[in-house]
Amino acid sequence: MKKLKIAFLLMSMPFFSMAGEANVTWKDFNDYRDVAPGNEVKGAYHKRVAKQFENHLAKLAGQLPKGYKLNVTFVDIDLAGDARMNMNDVRVIKPIYFPRLTISYNLQDRKGRSVARAKDLVLKDMGFMDKMKKGREVSFYYEKHLLSDWFEEQVLPKAK
Numbered sequence: 001m002k003k004l005k006i007a008f009l010l011m012s013m014p015f016f017s018m019a020g021e022a023n024v025t026w027k028d029f030n031d032y033r034d035v036a037p038g039n040e041v042k043g044a045y046h047k048r049v050a051k052q053f054e055n056h057l058a059k060l061a062g063q064l065p066k067g068y069k070l071n072v073t074f075v076d077i078d079l080a081g082d083a084r085m086n087m088n089d090v091r092v093i094k095p096i097y098f099p100r101l102t103i104s105y106n107l108q109d110r111k112g113r114s115v116a117r118a119k120d121l122v123l124k125d126m127g128f129m130d131k132m133k134k135g136r137e138v139s140f141y142y143e144k145h146l147l148s149d150w151f152e153e154q155v156l157p158k159a160k
Contacts, residue, residue: 020063
């Protein structure tokens with residue numbers, strides 16, 4: 001993994017919930033595969049992506065037993081769709097532009113022991129548009145769905 005650059009988004013940021021805790025670490029957003037903003041200002045968009053993902057992981061960590069810590073590093077991000085820089089500057093969502101997140105994570109129990117971990121785990125959903133959306137429309141729906149599926153399938157079972 002490339003050495004992380006010092007930036008305001010690089011810091012490990014803890015987010016506390018009623019039970020477990022999620023700590024998220026970011027690389028420089030300019031090093032990620034695709035977090036292009038479409039019609040937003042680049043810096044503000046990157047902050048919004050970070051906040052949305054951090055809040056979602058904090059919500060997921062709330063399902064962990066008290067004292068557990070989930071440390072997640074986003075190694076690479078390729079958001080669903082493709083940003084088209086033309087007169088409209090929009091993100092076009094098509095099946096060929098599926099979401100892909102590469103993460104490293106470590107789940108620690110109350111005593112700080114690692115109970116689950118992975119390095120450079122690739123989360124992707126090549127059939128993301130073939131599924132019915134559940135709930136209301138939210139920002140980064142497809143990426144949050146990837147994180148939720150990963151959490152329910154790989155993290156939560158290790159915490160019980």
